[in-house]
Amino acid sequence: DSGVTQTPKHLITATGQRVTLRCSPRSGDLSVYWYQQSLDQGLQFLIQYYNGEERAKGNILERFSAQQFPDLHSELNLSSLELGDSALYFCASSVPSGRKETQYFGPGTRLLVL
Amino acid sequence: QQQVKQSPQSLIVQKGGIPIINCAYENTAFDYFPWYQQFPGKGPALLIAIRPDVSEKKEGRFTISFNKSAKQFSLHIMDSQPGDSATYFCAAFSGGYQKVTFGTGTKLQVIP
Numbered sequence: 610d611s612g613v614t615q616t617p618k619h620l621i622t623a624t625g626q627r628v629t630l631r632c633s634p635r636s637g638d639l640s641v642y643w644y645q646q647s648l649d650q651g652l653q654f655l656i657q658y659y660n661g662e663e664r665a666k667g668n669i670l671e672r673f674s675a676q677q678f679p680d681l682h683s684e685l686n687l688s689s690l691e692l693g694d695s696a697l698y699f700c701a702s703s704v705p706s707g708r709k710e711t712q713y714f715g716p717g718t719r720l721l722v723l
Numbered sequence: 724q725q726q727v728k729q730s731p732q733s734l735i736v737q738k739g740g741i742p743i744i745n746c747a748y749e750n751t752a753f754d755y756f757p758w759y760q761q762f763p764g765k766g767p768a769l770l771i772a773i774r775p776d777v778s779e780k781k782e783g784r785f786t787i788s789f790n791k792s793a794k795q796f797s798l799h800i801m802d803s804q805p806g807d808s809a810t811y812f813c814a815a816f817s818g819g820y821q822k823v824t825f826g827t828g829t830k831l832q833v834i835p
Contacts, residue, residue, distance in 0.1 A: 611766065652767065652812060654823035667823055699766045714766030 612636065613715035615700050621721045627688040630718045634681055634702030640664070641683040642703070642712060643675055647696035658683055690722045726750055727815050729826025736803055736833055744829045745797045746813035752822065753815035758787065758798045761810045761828075770811070771798070803833045 612635035622628055634641050643655040645668075654667035658677035669675075672690075677683040687694060697719050701712040728747045736742045746756075757772035773780045773787040773796065780787045784801040800807055813826040 611768070613766075651827045652814075652825040654825075665823075701766070711769050714768060716764075717766050 611713040611715060613700060613702050613713050615698075615715040615718050617718060618716070619719045619721075621723065622690060623723055624690055624692060626690050626722075627686065628690065628720065630685040630687070630698050630700075630720075632683045632685070632700030632702075632715060634683070634700075635713055638702035638704050638713070639681065640703045641677055641681070642701040643669075643683070643685050644699040644701065644714075645696045646699060646717070647693075650696075652699075655685070687720070692722050695720055695722045726824040727813060727826045729813050729829060731829060732827070733830040734832070736831070738804060738833055738835050740803050740833070742800050742803055742807075742831055742833070743797055744811050744813070744831070745795060746815075746826050747793075747795045748815045748824075749794065750815070750817065750822070750824075751794070752817040753824075754818070755816040756787070756789065756796050757814050757816070758785070759812045759814065761812065767812060800831075803831075805833045805835055808832050 614633045616631045639660045642657045646652045655669040656675050657665040661677050672688050675685045697717045699714050699717045701714045703712045726749050730745050734742050758770045759767035760770045761767040771782045771785045773789050775791050778789050786799040789796045810828045810830050812828050815824050
């Protein structure tokens with residue numbers, strides 16, 4: 610168990626809908642990262658938040674948005690969903706530690722868009 | 724555009740063998756190269772990582788070899804065990820998370 614929790618575990622929805630994925634980082638971790646893992650695209654970094662502020666942006670679509678709240682939990686909002694958004698969405702958290710930053714991944718949310 | 728090429732896609736070795744997974748990158752700005760292990764139904768877990776100022780790093784049975792001039796790095800698993808059967812991803816980072824690219828993964832099966 611990495612200490613990172615994600616809810617829900619599974620999500621089935623229809624095209625055009627909007628969903629919110631939630632992530633609670635490990636206690637004390639200030640950074641939260643979101644990743645998308647799909648069969649055809651592999652693992653892709655979406656976005657990073659550090660202590661409530663956006664720190665880095667990866668391949669995140671404009672239909673997707675995220676935020677990190679004062680209690681450090683984070684939400685990833687996916688809107689106008691398309692079939693191709695079906696994937697595993699992982700959250701990870703970390704505290705920078707010297708020259709090595711260790712990320713701890715949550716168990717993921719499996720999203721299926723029908 | 725794929726910036727990290729990982730091979731092979733899958734690998735079967737016998738227990739005790741030394742599987743080797745290779746990654747090649749293009750962008751010389753990458754400065755952090757981790758390997759992740761992922762079991763079915765679980766999130767990836769950081770296994771070992773290296774920075775370009777060293778050519779080799781060992782942690783337990785896992786070794787990263789790094790060739791800066793060739794822009795390649797590889798993961799070696801010594802004395803592999805059936806419990807090592809998982810998917811392994813390499814990654815390359817630049818400027819923290821300003822640029823992050825993952826390999827496509829290698830599915831390793833270690834047979835008893």
